[in-house]
Amino acid sequence: WLKPRSSGGPPRYAxxxxxxxAPPDALxxxxxxxxxxxxxxxxxxxxxYFGRLSAGRRLAFAPPAGRSVWIHTIAGxxxxxxxxxxxxxxxxxxxxxxxxxxAGADAExxxxxxxx
Numbered sequence: 001w002l003k004p005r006s007s008g009g010p011p012r013y014a015x016x017x018x019x020x021x022a023p024p025d026a027l028x029x030x031x032x033x034x035x036x037x038x039x040x041x042x043x044x045x046x047x048x049y050f051g052r053l054s055a056g057r058r059l060a061f062a063p064p065a066g067r068s069v070w071i072h073t074i075a076g077x078x079x080x081x082x083x084x085x086x087x088x089x090x091x092x093x094x095x096x097x098x099x100x101x102x103a104g105a106d107a108e109x110x111x112x113x114x115x116x
Contacts, residue, residue, distance in 0.1 A: 045115035053103035076107030
């Protein structure tokens with residue numbers, strides 16, 4: 001579901017630790033399909049963010065037009081667009097204009113902004 005921009009090319013490998021350095025109550029861009037100085041570039045047409053929200057805090061995300069969003073909860077409790085997610089839960093939102101996130105308990109999650 002991470003759509004490649006093009007096929008082929010040599011294999012690549014990279015890693016970046018973010019869990020201990022990501023700011024609270026914010027999204028941190030980890031992987032991206034475009035060059036970015038603070039993220040790992042990949043050949044897919046997607047952006048992947050690591051999020052951390054303190055209990056009771058809210059965050060809004062507005063994906064680029066035509067993008068779908070997938071949220072995967074790593075830890076804690078997170079509510080997004082009326083759906084409550086626990087550890088290991090995921091939520092897909094097709095071609096959404098915006099995503100609202102609220103932590104019911106301290107939460108860590110991944111947010112994928114996907115093509116199509």
